[in-house]
Amino acid sequence: MAFRWDTHAPNLVGMHTSVQAGHAVFNAGGTFGGCTTPSNWDVMARAIIAMAQCLWIHSLTIVEQASVCLPRPLEFETEPYQLEGGFSQASPDSKHQGVFHANGRRLPPQFDHHVDDA
């Protein structure tokens, strides 16, 4: 459905004509294999990520409301998971400093997106 987010400008629909199964066909939507389809779909994903992070920071009540819609109350582990052999401890370095700003403010989740092909 990623292709349905973006549509060709109507003036360019004639340019995206093809013959399929004996019929002529206009294609108004982003096409599989289209040169500019991935970059234009990508904007949607980036907007969703940025908006989700904004809501995460400023609208905690929305997160709380959304949690009500879950099928059952969330339950968190209170004891650390014991893996046989143990976890290696993650330690900060020059690239990875954790999920807090230097001023102590928590960073929002990244809301990573992936589209397999477009």
Add this chain to the structure above:
Amino acid sequence: MATAALIYFDGDPAALVRWWSGPHVGAHRSQPVALELVEYMKGKIPADVHSELRHILVNGIPKRCNASASNENFEAFYQCGNHPSCALAPEKAYKALVKDAKQGFVTPFDKRAMPFVLNCHVTPQGVVDLDHPHKNPRPIFDSTFHPCPLCFAIIDWSSKDDEPPVMCVSAEIPWMIWLWNLRISYPH
């Protein structure tokens, strides 16, 4: 009906698509609401993303198209025909077309009307997943295909350089880095 409408609009596919509306003009996104949403997102998302998003939803894609095609170019593509995969299982190709048409992804019309379509360009099609056990056949095309060296394909009329860069091609590694950072901040 599409053919009758196309003749009524003097072969202008842009007029046909605007009249047909629906998903062909992104009406499934509920345009007024989409525009309100774009305005709501202003200041909440990066300015460059907001600008690109507004352009896509309001103007459509691609951002720039500089095209000039001759009748010889059209004839070369038309005479080239589709990839042989389309002829391997025509009933499956037809089924895929019907599905796309029913969902409003494409607008089929009588092939005999094609010479009367304004600014028409035909791109040869292929069909993949004809014998895939878990996927339905679907039409694809190669935007870079040229029937002869001097021909122009649709990829020659738009450029990725004019479009925003693709940045979300991978989510796995960024997510793992985020997980590592979470472990740094929450070691226990």
